[in-house]
Amino acid sequence: MTSVELRAARVPTARVARRRGRTNGYAGYFFVAGYALLLTAFGIVPTGYAFYLAFTNDRGQFTGLNQFVKVVQDYRFAPAFGHIAVYLVLWLVLLLVLTVGIAVVLRGRMRPALSATLRFLYYVPGALAGVASVLVWLFLLDPSVSPASGLLKALGFETFSQVIGPGNLPLIFVLIAFWTGAGGWIVVMYGALNNIPDEILEAARIDGAGPWKSALFVQIPMIGRWIAYMAILAFAGGTQLFVEPQMLQTASLGRLDPAWSPNQFAYVLAFRYGDFNGAAAVSLILLLLGLICAGLLVRRSGLFKVDA
DSSP: OOHHHHHHHHHHHHHHHHHHHHHHHHHHHHHHHHHHHHHIIIIIHHHHHHHHHHTBOTTSOBOTTHHHHHHHHSTTHHHHHHHHHHHHHHHHHHHHHHHHHHHHHHHHSSOHHHHHHHHHHHHGGGGSOHHHHHHHHHHHTOTTTOTTHHHHHHTTOOSHHHHTOGGGHHHHHHHHHHHHHHHHHHHHHHHHHHTSOHHHHHHHHHTTOOHHHHIIIIIHHHTHHHHHHHHHHHHHHHHTOOHHHHHHHHHTTTOSOTTSSHHHHHHHHHHTSOOHHHHHHHHHHHHHHHHHHHHHHHHHHTTTOOOO
């Protein structure tokens, strides 16, 4: 075949390649379009409106940081953020330690059939909606009807009011959150551990690393990015605590503080006092805390670092 014929044969091939490249590019935009539309409608636009409300008053006049100063000086602000701080510490420590620990055990110390069964059972509670899971726990926490009434009475709780005492609330909310959300993260951590090459684990065993040393010095460091990702989402979800204390406050006939969490505080401001500007300021404070935490974790863990 002459050089002219070769060039003529390459032209259609090049055209097909360019056409396929354009098609693949359009397909990417098509798949992203739905997410971008929903993100704009339910994320960016509401956030922009919250910024507008937080820096104006009820007449639409610009007030600078006055709304933030007002909510910070409110007597309910410090207790609400203090409650959520205690809850977050307990929640994040329990989540990080137990989910990673359980995933390591499932990955290395159990038969595949048993491991798959347990992973399914861990994930089942997450299928319940938030309100449904709280209702289940309301039943479990009432010593008069709970199947665990013997345990509750052994711990000194004779009535539902004693169980939901102010000092017990952070731990109760942590248990509810762990029961509903940890199973999904165990599955994610298990998948991350499966990505570790067997050759690396075998080399660790040859070097004398037992199961615990292998987990602490090989497996867990290699899934550090996934752990950071879990911590970011868990922190963001924890700061938004609302359904659990709100349902418990209703079930206890008002014995709980209606502004126990920052989200409840914002809800009270908006729908009890009509102060939507103050509620928007509270929401932006929560957003800022979430961004700071996410930024620190991303920076320390190298979550978005591209491997060479």
